[in-house]
């Protein structure tokens with residue numbers, strides 16, 4: 678295959694894609710096109726992974742009882758998280774919407790198969806956690822690929838990781854990485870919701886770049 682040329686116009690569009698990617702919590706309930714979802718998952722599986730181990734495992738939740746249980750887990754964990762805050766911060770936290778578990782038409786839990794034979798362990802001996810990092814790299818691709826189709830993704834981590842494999846009847850050695858709510862957003866935004874709500878600003882890049 679001949680390598681494509683990525684021109685200024687592509688770079689501009691790519692930057693726009695990054696600017697308009699959001700963590701989405703407010704979804705419409707209408708379905709997502711299954712072909713698009715499949716294509717985006719295919720792209721996610723093109724992601725980099727340590728030793729080419731491809732440790733991502735996507736578990737789509739189709740069973741409504743499991744989904745209800747997941748919502749219960751979220752509510753319980755969110756209540757605990759709220760108790761870490763006091764006063765105005767607690768009031769603000771309580772107002773935040775932190776998942777689209779009830780509305781988003783597609784629900785996918787993502788795990789890392791940290792014991793996979795695929796890739797024969799190359800690269801992960803000193804840092805076994807690189808298997809988990811590889812899964813996160815795939816999720817990032819999925820996030821952007823979906824956004825390029827105007828489909829939103831919301832990452833939910835306010836869940837009990839130790840209960841997830843049991844709930845979803847998967848290998849208990851898999852590590853739960855995150856739960857993804859996917860669907861059409863109620864609206865598109867170029868500003869993170871936590872910035873809009875006054876929870877946390879985005880900070881300039883130079884704060885995170887160290888020179889030695």
Ligand SMILES: Cc1cc2nc3c(=O)[nH]c(=O)nc-3n(C[C@H](O)[C@H](O)[C@H](O)COP(=O)(O)O)c2cc1C
Nearest residue numbers: 698699700702774775776832833834835869870871
């Ligand atoms: C690992 C990870 C876990 C997250 N967990 C949650 C979550 O449980 N609930 C939530 O509302 N947002 C969650 N988010 C989304 C972040 O709040 C969001 O990315 C951040 O506020 C910046 O907003 P943006 O993604 O729209 O730029 C998570 C994001 C990441 C990367």
